[in-house]
Amino acid sequence: MFRTLGGGDLPTINSKPTHPHPITELCEAGARLYASALGTGRIARADVEPAPCLLEYALLHPDPDDPNWLRPVPPTAALAQRLHPIEREIQDRRRLSVELTDTFEPFLAISAQKRATTHAITVLEGFNRINAALDAAIAESQTEVLTVQPGGGRSEHVLSEALERSKPLIERGISVRTLYQHTVRYSQSTFAYVEHMAGAKVEIRTLEELIERLIICDRTVAFIPARDDRQVALELRHPGLVQYLTKVFEQLWRRATPLRDELPYESTPDGITGVQRSIAKLLVEGHVDEAIARRLGMNVRTCRAHIAKLAAALGSGSRAQLGYLIAQSGILEQDH
Known part of the structure:
Protein backbone atom coordinates (compact mmCIF):
# COMPACT_ATOMS: atom_id res chain seq x y z
CA MET A 1 0.00 0.00 0.00
CA PHE A 2 1.25 3.48 -0.88
CA ARG A 3 2.23 5.74 1.96
CA THR A 4 2.47 9.53 1.99
CA LEU A 5 5.67 11.19 3.10
CA GLY A 6 5.85 12.93 6.45
CA GLY A 7 4.55 11.45 9.63
CA GLY A 8 4.81 14.67 11.62
CA ASP A 9 7.79 16.47 10.09
CA LEU A 10 6.18 18.37 7.20
CA PRO A 11 4.61 21.75 8.13
CA THR A 12 1.14 22.78 7.04
CA ILE A 13 0.15 26.35 6.16
CA ASN A 14 -0.54 27.17 9.82
CA SER A 15 2.72 25.42 10.87
CA LYS A 16 0.89 22.69 12.82
CA PRO A 17 2.22 19.17 12.38
CA THR A 18 0.45 16.95 9.86
CA HIS A 19 -0.64 13.43 10.65
CA PRO A 20 -1.06 11.55 7.36
CA HIS A 21 -2.01 7.88 7.19
CA PRO A 22 -4.90 5.87 5.73
CA ILE A 23 -7.71 4.68 7.96
CA THR A 24 -6.68 1.07 7.27
CA GLU A 25 -3.43 1.79 9.11
CA LEU A 26 -4.68 3.62 12.18
CA CYS A 27 -1.78 5.05 14.17
CA GLU A 28 -0.93 3.72 17.61
CA ALA A 29 -2.11 6.86 19.40
CA GLY A 30 -5.35 6.90 17.40
CA ALA A 31 -6.11 3.26 18.14
CA ARG A 32 -5.39 3.69 21.86
CA LEU A 33 -7.48 6.87 22.24
CA TYR A 34 -10.40 5.51 20.20
CA ALA A 35 -10.48 2.36 22.36
CA SER A 36 -10.39 4.55 25.48
CA ALA A 37 -13.27 6.70 24.22
CA LEU A 38 -15.34 3.60 23.44
CA GLY A 39 -14.66 2.26 26.92
CA THR A 40 -15.58 5.46 28.83
CA GLY A 41 -18.18 6.86 26.43
CA ARG A 42 -16.32 10.12 25.82
CA ILE A 43 -12.86 11.71 25.75
CA ALA A 44 -11.54 15.22 26.33
CA ARG A 45 -10.86 17.16 23.13
CA ALA A 46 -7.41 18.15 24.41
CA ASP A 47 -6.49 14.49 24.87
CA VAL A 48 -6.91 13.67 21.17
CA GLU A 49 -4.48 16.30 19.87
CA PRO A 50 -1.79 13.59 19.26
CA ALA A 51 -4.27 11.81 16.98
CA PRO A 52 -6.10 14.27 14.69
CA CYS A 53 -6.96 11.31 12.48
CA LEU A 54 -9.80 10.41 14.85
CA LEU A 55 -11.65 13.57 13.87
CA GLU A 56 -10.49 13.44 10.25
CA TYR A 57 -11.99 9.98 9.81
CA ALA A 58 -15.12 10.85 11.87
CA LEU A 59 -14.40 8.28 14.57
CA LEU A 60 -15.18 10.97 17.16
CA HIS A 61 -17.77 13.75 17.08
CA PRO A 62 -18.40 16.74 19.37
CA ASP A 63 -20.36 16.12 22.57
CA PRO A 64 -23.59 18.15 22.16
CA ASP A 65 -23.63 18.86 25.92
CA ASP A 66 -20.03 20.08 26.25
CA PRO A 67 -17.82 21.29 23.36
CA ASN A 68 -14.68 20.37 25.35
CA TRP A 69 -15.54 16.70 25.07
CA LEU A 70 -15.85 14.26 22.17
CA ARG A 71 -17.98 11.14 21.88
CA PRO A 72 -16.94 8.02 19.92
CA VAL A 73 -18.84 6.87 16.84
CA PRO A 74 -19.73 3.18 17.28
CA PRO A 75 -17.35 1.01 15.24
CA THR A 76 -20.30 -0.68 13.49
CA ALA A 77 -21.50 2.70 12.23
CA ALA A 78 -17.98 3.81 11.26
CA LEU A 79 -17.37 0.55 9.41
CA ALA A 80 -20.70 0.72 7.57
CA GLN A 81 -19.95 4.28 6.53
CA ARG A 82 -16.65 3.18 4.99
CA LEU A 83 -17.95 -0.02 3.42
CA HIS A 84 -20.99 1.53 1.76
CA PRO A 85 -19.15 3.29 -1.12
CA ILE A 86 -16.95 0.23 -1.65
CA GLU A 87 -19.96 -2.09 -1.90
CA ARG A 88 -21.67 0.37 -4.21
CA GLU A 89 -18.58 0.43 -6.44
CA ILE A 90 -18.53 -3.38 -6.49
CA GLN A 91 -22.19 -3.44 -7.52
CA ASP A 92 -21.52 -0.86 -10.23
CA ARG A 93 -18.65 -2.94 -11.60
CA ARG A 94 -20.74 -6.11 -11.53
CA ARG A 95 -23.47 -4.31 -13.42
CA LEU A 96 -20.89 -3.04 -15.93
CA SER A 97 -19.57 -6.59 -16.34
CA VAL A 98 -23.06 -7.86 -17.13
CA GLU A 99 -23.65 -5.03 -19.59
CA LEU A 100 -20.34 -5.69 -21.35
CA THR A 101 -21.11 -9.41 -21.58
CA ASP A 102 -24.55 -8.67 -23.03
CA THR A 103 -22.98 -6.29 -25.56
CA PHE A 104 -20.35 -8.71 -26.80
CA GLU A 105 -22.35 -11.95 -26.55
CA PRO A 106 -23.78 -11.71 -30.10
CA PHE A 107 -20.26 -11.39 -31.47
CA LEU A 108 -18.81 -14.32 -29.50
CA ALA A 109 -20.72 -16.86 -31.54
CA ILE A 110 -19.50 -15.29 -34.77
CA SER A 111 -15.93 -15.25 -33.45
CA ALA A 112 -16.14 -18.93 -32.46
CA GLN A 113 -17.25 -19.87 -35.97
CA LYS A 114 -14.41 -17.90 -37.57
CA ARG A 115 -11.73 -18.79 -35.02
CA ALA A 116 -9.86 -21.08 -37.40
CA THR A 117 -9.21 -18.22 -39.80
CA THR A 118 -9.16 -15.08 -37.68
CA HIS A 119 -6.52 -16.51 -35.35
CA ALA A 120 -4.56 -18.42 -37.98
CA ILE A 121 -1.72 -15.88 -37.78
CA THR A 122 -1.09 -13.64 -34.78
CA VAL A 123 1.65 -11.01 -34.79
CA LEU A 124 3.50 -10.82 -31.46
CA GLU A 125 5.53 -7.67 -30.79
CA GLY A 126 8.11 -7.38 -27.99
CA PHE A 127 9.96 -10.01 -25.98
CA ASN A 128 7.41 -9.97 -23.15
CA ARG A 129 4.44 -10.74 -25.37
CA ILE A 130 6.38 -13.33 -27.37
CA ASN A 131 7.57 -15.11 -24.22
CA ALA A 132 4.09 -14.99 -22.69
CA ALA A 133 2.57 -16.62 -25.79
CA LEU A 134 5.33 -19.25 -25.86
CA ASP A 135 4.92 -20.05 -22.17
CA ALA A 136 1.15 -20.40 -22.59
CA ALA A 137 1.49 -22.73 -25.59
CA ILE A 138 4.14 -24.85 -23.88
CA ALA A 139 2.06 -25.06 -20.70
CA GLU A 140 -0.88 -26.39 -22.73
CA SER A 141 1.24 -28.99 -24.56
CA GLN A 142 0.15 -32.58 -24.04
CA THR A 143 2.39 -34.73 -26.26
CA GLU A 144 5.48 -33.09 -27.78
CA VAL A 145 7.43 -29.88 -28.35
CA LEU A 146 9.70 -29.54 -31.39
CA THR A 147 12.33 -26.79 -31.54
CA VAL A 148 14.94 -25.58 -34.01
CA GLN A 149 17.67 -23.44 -32.41
CA PRO A 150 20.27 -22.03 -34.82
CA GLY A 151 23.57 -20.65 -33.56
CA GLY A 152 26.50 -21.94 -31.56
CA GLY A 153 26.87 -22.97 -27.93
CA ARG A 154 24.62 -21.27 -25.40
CA SER A 155 25.81 -19.55 -22.25
CA GLU A 156 25.25 -21.24 -18.89
CA HIS A 157 22.65 -18.58 -18.05
CA VAL A 158 20.63 -19.27 -21.22
CA LEU A 159 20.82 -23.04 -20.72
CA SER A 160 19.82 -22.64 -17.07
CA GLU A 161 16.70 -20.74 -18.16
CA ALA A 162 16.00 -23.44 -20.75
CA LEU A 163 16.28 -26.09 -18.04
CA GLU A 164 13.78 -24.26 -15.82
CA ARG A 165 11.39 -23.88 -18.75
CA SER A 166 11.71 -27.57 -19.62
CA LYS A 167 11.05 -28.88 -16.10
CA PRO A 168 7.22 -28.79 -16.36
CA LEU A 169 7.41 -30.62 -19.69
CA ILE A 170 9.71 -33.27 -18.26
CA GLU A 171 7.50 -33.74 -15.20
CA ARG A 172 4.46 -34.27 -17.45
CA GLY A 173 6.35 -36.79 -19.59
CA ILE A 174 6.13 -34.67 -22.74
CA SER A 175 8.57 -35.44 -25.57
CA VAL A 176 11.02 -32.65 -26.51
CA ARG A 177 13.10 -32.81 -29.68
CA THR A 178 15.62 -30.05 -30.40
CA LEU A 179 17.80 -29.34 -33.41
CA TYR A 180 21.05 -27.42 -32.85
CA GLN A 181 23.97 -26.76 -35.15
CA HIS A 182 27.15 -28.81 -35.07
CA THR A 183 29.03 -26.00 -33.32
CA VAL A 184 27.25 -26.73 -30.01
CA ARG A 185 29.31 -29.92 -29.85
CA TYR A 186 32.26 -27.78 -28.78
CA SER A 187 30.31 -26.31 -25.85
CA GLN A 188 30.74 -27.98 -22.45
CA SER A 189 27.63 -26.14 -21.22
CA THR A 190 25.52 -27.96 -23.80
CA PHE A 191 26.67 -31.38 -22.60
CA ALA A 192 26.09 -30.34 -18.97
CA TYR A 193 22.55 -29.38 -19.99
CA VAL A 194 22.09 -32.81 -21.59
CA GLU A 195 23.30 -34.52 -18.39
CA HIS A 196 20.62 -32.66 -16.43
CA MET A 197 18.06 -33.99 -18.90
CA ALA A 198 19.18 -37.61 -18.51
CA GLY A 199 16.23 -39.99 -18.32
CA ALA A 200 13.75 -37.46 -19.70
CA LYS A 201 12.05 -37.66 -23.10
CA VAL A 202 14.52 -35.18 -24.54
CA GLU A 203 16.43 -35.75 -27.78
CA ILE A 204 19.02 -33.43 -29.30
CA ARG A 205 20.44 -33.69 -32.81
CA THR A 206 22.69 -31.37 -34.77
CA LEU A 207 23.05 -30.20 -38.35
CA GLU A 208 25.72 -28.17 -40.09
CA GLU A 209 23.31 -25.42 -41.08
CA LEU A 210 19.91 -24.26 -39.86
CA ILE A 211 17.98 -21.31 -41.20
CA GLU A 212 15.83 -19.84 -38.42
CA ARG A 213 14.23 -20.57 -35.07
CA LEU A 214 11.10 -22.67 -34.95
CA ILE A 215 8.96 -23.97 -32.08
CA ILE A 216 6.01 -26.34 -32.61
CA CYS A 217 3.72 -27.46 -29.78
CA ASP A 218 1.57 -30.57 -30.23
CA ARG A 219 1.59 -29.97 -33.99
CA THR A 220 -1.20 -27.42 -33.48
CA VAL A 221 0.66 -24.13 -32.94
CA ALA A 222 4.01 -22.94 -34.28
CA PHE A 223 6.16 -19.88 -33.60
CA ILE A 224 8.60 -18.35 -36.09
CA PRO A 225 10.54 -15.05 -36.04
CA ALA A 226 9.26 -12.24 -38.24
CA ARG A 227 12.23 -9.90 -37.89
CA ASP A 228 15.98 -10.35 -37.54
CA ASP A 229 16.12 -8.55 -34.17
CA ARG A 230 13.62 -11.12 -32.77
CA GLN A 231 11.35 -8.37 -31.47
CA VAL A 232 8.51 -9.62 -33.66
CA ALA A 233 7.28 -13.19 -34.01
CA LEU A 234 4.35 -14.96 -35.64
CA GLU A 235 2.07 -17.38 -33.80
CA LEU A 236 0.68 -19.77 -36.40
CA ARG A 237 -2.43 -21.87 -35.79
CA HIS A 238 -3.53 -22.59 -39.34
CA PRO A 239 -3.48 -26.42 -39.61
CA GLY A 240 -1.96 -26.35 -43.10
CA LEU A 241 0.90 -24.03 -42.08
CA VAL A 242 1.67 -25.96 -38.90
CA GLN A 243 1.58 -29.28 -40.76
CA TYR A 244 3.98 -27.92 -43.39
CA LEU A 245 6.45 -26.66 -40.77
CA THR A 246 6.23 -29.98 -38.94
CA LYS A 247 7.19 -31.80 -42.14
CA VAL A 248 10.13 -29.41 -42.56
CA PHE A 249 11.24 -30.21 -39.02
CA GLU A 250 10.93 -33.98 -39.58
CA GLN A 251 13.01 -33.77 -42.76
CA LEU A 252 15.74 -31.84 -40.93
CA TRP A 253 15.53 -34.30 -38.03
CA ARG A 254 16.12 -37.30 -40.30
CA ARG A 255 19.24 -35.66 -41.75
CA ALA A 256 20.58 -34.61 -38.35
CA THR A 257 23.11 -36.49 -36.18
CA PRO A 258 22.36 -37.37 -32.54
CA LEU A 259 24.45 -35.24 -30.22
CA ARG A 260 26.25 -38.25 -28.71
CA ASP A 261 27.19 -39.73 -32.10
CA GLU A 262 30.32 -38.90 -34.08
CA LEU A 263 29.78 -36.62 -37.04
CA PRO A 264 29.99 -38.44 -40.39
CA TYR A 265 32.80 -36.19 -41.58
CA GLU A 266 35.95 -37.41 -43.18
CA SER A 267 38.86 -35.10 -43.93
CA THR A 268 40.15 -34.94 -47.50
CA PRO A 269 43.73 -35.99 -48.28
CA ASP A 270 44.57 -32.29 -48.04
CA GLY A 271 43.23 -32.21 -44.46
CA ILE A 272 40.10 -30.19 -45.31
CA THR A 273 37.38 -30.92 -42.76
Missing part, protein backbone atom coordinates in the same frame (compact mmCIF):
# COMPACT_ATOMS: atom_id res chain seq x y z
CA GLY A 274 33.63 -31.15 -43.26
CA VAL A 275 33.13 -27.76 -41.63
CA GLN A 276 35.65 -26.24 -44.03
CA ARG A 277 33.88 -27.84 -47.00
CA SER A 278 30.64 -26.21 -45.81
CA ILE A 279 32.43 -22.87 -45.57
CA ALA A 280 33.92 -23.42 -49.04
CA LYS A 281 30.45 -24.02 -50.49
CA LEU A 282 29.13 -20.77 -49.00
CA LEU A 283 32.22 -18.87 -50.16
CA VAL A 284 31.66 -20.03 -53.73
CA GLU A 285 28.03 -18.91 -53.44
CA GLY A 286 29.32 -15.41 -52.66
CA HIS A 287 28.51 -15.12 -48.94
CA VAL A 288 30.64 -12.80 -46.78
CA ASP A 289 32.37 -14.00 -43.59
CA GLU A 290 29.66 -12.62 -41.27
CA ALA A 291 26.86 -14.37 -43.17
CA ILE A 292 28.78 -17.67 -43.27
CA ALA A 293 29.45 -17.51 -39.53
CA ARG A 294 25.80 -16.80 -38.78
CA ARG A 295 24.54 -19.64 -40.96
CA LEU A 296 26.96 -22.16 -39.47
CA GLY A 297 26.43 -21.03 -35.88
CA MET A 298 29.97 -19.85 -35.14
CA ASN A 299 31.60 -16.53 -34.41
CA VAL A 300 33.28 -14.58 -37.20
CA ARG A 301 36.77 -15.11 -35.79
CA THR A 302 36.38 -18.89 -35.85
CA CYS A 303 34.96 -18.72 -39.36
CA ARG A 304 37.96 -16.71 -40.60
CA ALA A 305 40.35 -19.16 -38.95
CA HIS A 306 38.72 -21.99 -40.94
CA ILE A 307 38.97 -19.91 -44.12
CA ALA A 308 42.68 -19.35 -43.47
CA LYS A 309 43.22 -23.11 -43.02
CA LEU A 310 41.23 -23.80 -46.17
CA ALA A 311 43.34 -21.29 -48.12
CA ALA A 312 46.56 -22.83 -46.78
CA ALA A 313 45.43 -26.35 -47.70
CA LEU A 314 44.60 -25.31 -51.26
CA GLY A 315 47.65 -23.03 -51.65
CA SER A 316 45.60 -19.88 -52.17
CA GLY A 317 47.23 -16.47 -51.93
CA SER A 318 44.09 -14.33 -52.21
CA ARG A 319 40.37 -14.46 -51.65
CA ALA A 320 39.63 -14.35 -55.39
CA GLN A 321 42.07 -17.19 -56.04
CA LEU A 322 40.56 -19.21 -53.18
CA GLY A 323 37.18 -19.31 -54.91
CA TYR A 324 38.76 -20.57 -58.11
CA LEU A 325 40.82 -23.22 -56.31
CA ILE A 326 37.76 -24.45 -54.39
CA ALA A 327 35.89 -24.91 -57.66
CA GLN A 328 38.88 -26.74 -59.23
CA SER A 329 39.65 -28.95 -56.21
CA GLY A 330 36.49 -31.04 -56.38
CA ILE A 331 35.99 -30.88 -52.61
CA LEU A 332 32.41 -29.68 -53.06
CA GLU A 333 31.54 -32.84 -54.92
CA GLN A 334 32.17 -34.97 -51.82
CA ASP A 335 29.17 -36.08 -49.77
CA HIS A 336 28.79 -34.42 -46.38
